[in-house]
């Protein structure tokens with residue numbers, strides 16, 4: 001049977017986020033799930049600031065090196081995730097030795113060294129970097145991260161320039177979730193235009209695409225692809241998955257952590273999806289890939305956020321102990337039946 005990388009891969013990269021557990025796994029099923037179906041990988045966690053740069057004068061390269069080598073050994077493209085993110089940032093980044101918030105000059109200097117060292121280490125080996133991740137609120141305002149609060153909105157331009165200097169051939173991306181919300185999409189379009197006007201390289205915008213059964217609205221989602229492409233960048237679906245479980249906001253956000261674990265209505269598929277949920281899963285994935293097929297000229301990559309259902313972060317969000325079915329490869333590392341139909345959309 002034909003695989004996603006043989007068919008979809010003719011139009012754009014088709015990738016998966018890999019954990020270090022995946023990379024070091026001795027189970028041949030895990031490796032073949034990755035290399036048979038995908039032609040691109042991204043590190044799920046090990047290139048994030050906190051992991052790769054644990055102390056100001058110490059980098060921890062081992063897992064990131066192994067991830068890049070895995071890609072090279074298996075002829076896969078690797079993208080880097082991510083250089084500037086308020087979450088999982090290096091813990092020491094924003095404070096001096098006395099615990100005081102650093103000055104603008106110090107933070108710019110730290111940002112420069114972080115970006116320069118990480119990007120240069122993999123120069124020529126990483127196709128592109130998520131330079132800034134999740135920097136806008138859903139209403140389009142700047143997220144008030146320490147980078148924003150200390151440096152001001154100029155940090156975007158600085159980060160893109162530092163990354164470009166360190167590897168002039170690497171593609172550079174902005175990446176965010178809820179990208180189908182019109183206010184957020186418009187803010188990101190403004191950012192793209194602004195960066196270009198300032199002479200910065202930006203190749204693509206990542207629509208993370210942590211989707212659910214009833215969100216996002218498909219028309220809004222499609223409109224975002226068109227609007228972003230109209231700003232002169234490619235669009236990438238960087239973290240695609242479909243959450244099959246009820247989301248916390250549906251339950252009032254009270255202390256639901258215990259309920260989530262034990263209440264069957266909140267974790268209903270411990271023994272597998274019901275027939276109707278399975279049908280919904282298939283329809284939903286087909287709806288998204290239908291959009292990707294239609295917009296294939298605007299899209300440069302679609303990456304699933306995890307290899308198999310066993311690996312998905314959505315088993316642990318918002319509390320551990322859930323059983324989710326969010327990806328295209330099942331817990332036994334078998335490709336799900338819907339993939340055949342997805343592939344047909346690209347023939």
Ligand code: G3I
Pocket residue numbers: 044045088208239313
């Ligand atoms: O590494 C420690 C390990 O030593 C410890 O034993 C274990 C106990 O909880 O935690 C491990 O760290 C966890 C890490 O994943 C590695 O598994 C963190 O607690 C956990 O918070 C972290 O979650 C990651 C999350 O980002 C936060 O960085 C998820 O795996 C990862 O899928 C998720 O990915 C993000 C993207 O980077 C950005 N967009 C949203 C997406 C989903 O949240």
